[in-house]
Amino acid sequence: xxxxxxxxxxxxxxxxxxxxxxxxxxxxxxxxxxxxxxxxxxxxxxxxxxxxxxxxxxxxxxxxxxxxxxxxxxxxxxxxxxxxxxxxxxxxxxxxxxxxxxxxxxxxxxxxxxxxxxxxxxxxxxxxxxxxxxxxxxxxxxxxxxxxxxxxxxxxxxxxxxxxxxxxxxxxxxxxxxxxxxxxxxxxxxxxxxxxxxxxxxxxxxxxxxxxxxxxxxxxxxxxxxxxxxxxxxxxxxxxxxxxxxxxxxxxxxxxxxxxxx
Numbered sequence: 001x002x003x004x005x006x007x008x009x010x011x012x013x014x015x016x017x018x019x020x021x022x023x024x025x026x027x028x029x030x031x032x033x034x035x036x037x038x039x040x041x042x043x044x045x046x047x048x049x050x051x052x053x054x055x056x057x058x059x060x061x062x063x064x065x066x067x068x069x070x071x072x073x074x075x076x077x078x079x080x081x082x083x084x085x086x087x088x089x090x091x092x093x094x095x096x097x098x099x100x101x102x103x104x105x106x107x108x109x110x111x112x113x114x115x116x117x118x119x120x121x122x123x124x125x126x127x128x129x130x131x132x133x134x135x136x137x138x139x140x141x142x143x144x145x146x147x148x149x150x151x152x153x154x155x156x157x158x159x160x161x162x163x164x165x166x167x168x169x170x171x172x173x174x175x176x177x178x179x180x181x182x183x184x185x186x187x188x189x190x191x192x193x194x195x196x197x198x199x200x201x202x203x204x205x206x207x208x209x210x211x212x213x214x215x216x217x218x219x220x221x222x223x224x225x226x227x228x229x230x231x232x233x234x235x236x237x238x239x240x241x242x243x244x245x246x247x248x249x250x251x252x253x254x255x256x257x258x259x260x261x262x
Contacts, residue, residue: 003131006052010045010127011120017041018116022108031092031111032083038115039075042068045123053130057207059138061130064203067149068126071156071196078160122219125200128209141206149199155181155254156192163189176242184254186245190228191252194220224252 001009017037025031046068050061083089088096095110096103162180166172181188197216204212223229229252236242248258 001052003127006049007124007127009052010048013048014041014045014116014120017044018112022112025107026104030088031107032089034111034115035089036076036079036083038119039072041119042123042126043072045119046126049127049130055133056130057133057136060142060203060207063138063142063146064126064129064200067146068200071153074157122215125204125209125212125215128212129200129204129207132207135207139206141202145199145202145206148202149196152192152195152199154192155185155188155195159188159192174240176236176239176245178245181254183249183257185250185252187229187232187252188254190223191254194223
């Protein structure tokens with residue numbers, strides 16, 4: 001199969017899965033299940049690419065497939081635990097109330113097909129890394145990509161863990177998380193997510209997939225401007241102490257906090 005044929009087949013699989021998820025969401029009356037699938041969707045895409053590229057360099061194929069699996073399954077389990085028993089996310093509730101009786105159909109396009117399309121487009125480096133047989137060795141870019149992925153995974157997983165523990169403590173109600181990795185960036189989870197995708201891109205670039213740079217750019221912009229930093233900051237700025245936290249702490253890329261002015 002050609003590169004394009006493999007990509008289109010996997011796109012069809014993603015379309016089918018998203019349609020099935022949409023039908024389940026109608027039964028549950030909860031469109032939030034799409035968020036749980038986000039990470040797992042990339043895991044499925046990555047292993048499908050793996051199965052369709054037997055002539056690719058095996059070590060690079062395994063490297064990127066395993067890294068994606070670790071990232072995607074951790075993210076899926078984290079969101080599943082976080083959302084379990086809490087009903088539909090406020091974003092989808094807002095749209096449900098706005099669109100009323102037509103929401104059942106509109107949600108298919110606005111939520112499930114849109115996320116499926118994003119998943120499919122962003123997944124391109126995962127195929128670009130696995131398709132070529134050359135170079136038949138792991139290069140500097142492969143190693144660099146894996147190291148950047150490791151840094152990103154640390155910030156995302158540790159950030160999520162620290163925040164979960166913080167929220168579970170009733171003494172922290174109404175407070176903001178400013179310790180641990182949250183001391184160096186206001187959004188360690190989003191930074192970590194972005195860094196991991198730049199890692200995947202470098203691994204793809206080592207196999208000639210330089211042109212897939214639009215993938216990590218889209219993911220980073222999405223995290224910064226759409227569903228991540230921008231959306232969360234709007235709701236957090238009203239909390240006591242958050243403006244001061246913003247003034248001393250980097251918004252995205254980790255850095256040492258600014259000292260308080262005397």
